[in-house]
Every structure is written in structure tokens, then in C-alpha cells.
Amino acid sequence: MDKLHLDQHISQQYNADLEDLRTELLEMGGMVEEQVRDAITAISNADGELAERVLVVEDEVDQREIALDEHCTLILARRQPAASDLRMVMAVSKITRDLERMGDEAQKVARMAIALVEDGSGSQGYVELRHLGNSVQTMVHQMLDAFARFDVETAMNVAKEDKQVDREYRSATRELMTYMMEDPRSISRVMNVMWALRSLERIGDHARNIAEHIIYLVKGLDVRHTSMKEIEKQLRERP
Incomplete structure (x- = not known):
């Protein structure tokens, strides 16, 4: 596991500000993780009540994003951080945006769950939905764990898993397209x-984005738009 050596400052308040920033992000991440889990459960089990709760939580996630943005801005203005401190503030700012967008996608899944319940059809039997949902939930959990422990290895695992999620999404889409052609009455439901599958795939994309921000935070490497092979090469070369 990698370590992030944040500078220790004469000002105890500065140290506290940085630790509070990390704590607040993990709290927001926990809310989004629960939101994603509940949205997947709601659509898998045709649970309209649970889906409604996901929609309510979204307002609080949005408020958390605003609060974290303000906190980052205040630290930049008051402390003028450098080196690892600056990377922490910048990474938190970027991760916050991705978390909020993950919440937006969870909200879309919840809305699809409500539509299926109102249609009276439910989504039971869609193995593709459950399988992709499980994969995405794992990515989100590992991503938060990677940030909490500043763990580049776990972040890399999340980035690699996104490729698998993309493959699962494409396979599921093909299966469902075939199903609709065989039974046109199912088109609306499918x-x-x-x-919902598209939103889950996008949640995986945001989890990968966050994994890349974690690598930047710990190693100082900007690995956006970089292949996995090249990322691994850069990490081997960077102590």
C-alpha cells in the first residue's frame, strides 16, 4: 500500500483543514455508494419505495458537492498549498465532481426502476442487470477504499475492472437487442x-476517473487518457 506524506504545518488548523477535507469526501463517497447500491437493488427487485428514497438522497449529495467545493476554494485562498497538499486539494475537487455525477446516474437507475414498477412488468429475470450491477458496486467500494488508504494498487484494480464492465455492458446490450427483436411487445420494458445498464456503465467510468485521480494524488502522475500498459510502465519508473 502506498502512503501519502502530507506536509505537517505549524498551523494545527491547516492540518485539521486537510484532514477534514479527506473525511468529508469519504462521507460523501459513502452516501453515493449507498445510493448506487440502493438503486441497483430497487431496479433488480422492482422496489419502487426504495427507488424513491434514492431520489431523495440526491439533493443531499448535491449539497455535499457544494460544501466540498467551498472548502477546497477556502484552503487554496488561505493556505496556498504546494506539493502533496496541493495535489490533495485538487484531487478532492475533481473526485467530488465524479461522485456527484455517479449520484446522478444512480438517480437515473432509480427512475427506470419506478418506470418498470408503474408498467407492472418489473425487471426480474434480467441477469445482465444484476451482473453488471454487482461489478459496478465492487468498483465503487474499491475506489473509496483506495482513496481512504491512498492505495495505488487498489486504484489500478479499479481502472482495470472498468474495461471488464465495458465488455459486460456491450454483451448485455446485444442480448437485450436480440430479445426485443424476438418479442416486440417487450420493447418498452427492455x-x-x-x-439503466447505460447508467451503470457510466458509474463505472466515473469510478475509473476517480482511480486516476488517486494515482495523481499519491504519485503525482497525470494518467488520464493513458492506456493501462502505459500507466503500469509509468508507475514502475516512479518511486
């Missing part, structure tokens, strides 16, 4: 499931 389209809702496909939109």
Missing part, C-alpha cells in the same frame, strides 16, 4: 433496462 429499453428501460437498457437505459
Whole structure:
């Protein structure tokens, strides 16, 4: 496991500000993780009540994003951080945006769950939905764990898993397209499931983005738009 050596400052308040920033992000991340889990459960089990709760939580996630943005801005203005401190503030600012967007996608899944319940069809039997949902939930959990422990190895695992999620999404889409062609009466129901799958795939994309921000935070490497092979090469070369 990698360590992030944040500078220790004469000002205890500065140290506290940086630790509070980390804590606040993990709290927001925990909320989004629960939101994603509940949205997947809601659409898998045709649970309209749980889906409604996911929609309510979104407002609080948005408020957390605003509060964290303000906190980052205040630290930049008052402390003028450098080196690892600056990377921490910048990474938190970027991760916050991705977390909020993950919440938006969870909200879309919840809305699809409500539509399926109202249609009276539910989504039981869609193995693709459950399978992709499990993969995405694992990514989100590992991503938060990587940030909490400043763990580059776990962040790399999340980035690699995104490729698998993309493959699962494409495979599921093909299966459902075939199903709709065989039974045109299912088109409306299956389209809702496909939109939910698309949102899950995007949640995986945001988890990968956050994994890349964690690598930048710990190693100082900007690995956006970089292949996995090249990222691994850069990490081997960077102590």
C-alpha cells in the first residue's frame, strides 16, 4: 500500500483543514455508494419505495458537492498549498465532481426502476442487470477504499475492472437487442433496462476517473487518457 506524506504545518488548523477535507469526501463517497447500491437493488427487485428514497438522497449529495467545493476554494485562498497538499486539494475537487455525477446516474437507475414498477412488468429475470450491477458496486467500494488508504494498487484494480464492465455492458446490450427483436411487445420494458445498464456503465467510468485521480494524488502522475500498459510502465519508473 502506498502512503501519502502530507506536509505537517505549524498551523494545527491547516492540518485539521486537510484532514477534514479527506473525511468529508469519504462521507460523501459513502452516501453515493449507498445510493448506487440502493438503486441497483430497487431496479433488480422492482422496489419502487426504495427507488424513491434514492431520489431523495440526491439533493443531499448535491449539497455535499457544494460544501466540498467551498472548502477546497477556502484552503487554496488561505493556505496556498504546494506539493502533496496541493495535489490533495485538487484531487478532492475533481473526485467530488465524479461522485456527484455517479449520484446522478444512480438517480437515473432509480427512475427506470419506478418506470418498470408503474408498467407492472418489473425487471426480474434480467441477469445482465444484476451482473453488471454487482461489478459496478465492487468498483465503487474499491475506489473509496483506495482513496481512504491512498492505495495505488487498489486504484489500478479499479481502472482495470472498468474495461471488464465495458465488455459486460456491450454483451448485455446485444442480448437485450436480440430479445426485443424476438418479442416486440417487450420493447418498452427492455429499453428501460437498457437505459439503466447505460447508467451503470457510466458509474463505472466515473469510478475509473476517480482511480486516476488517486494515482495523481499519491504519485503525482497525470494518467488520464493513458492506456493501462502505459500507466503500469509509468508507475514502475516512479518511486
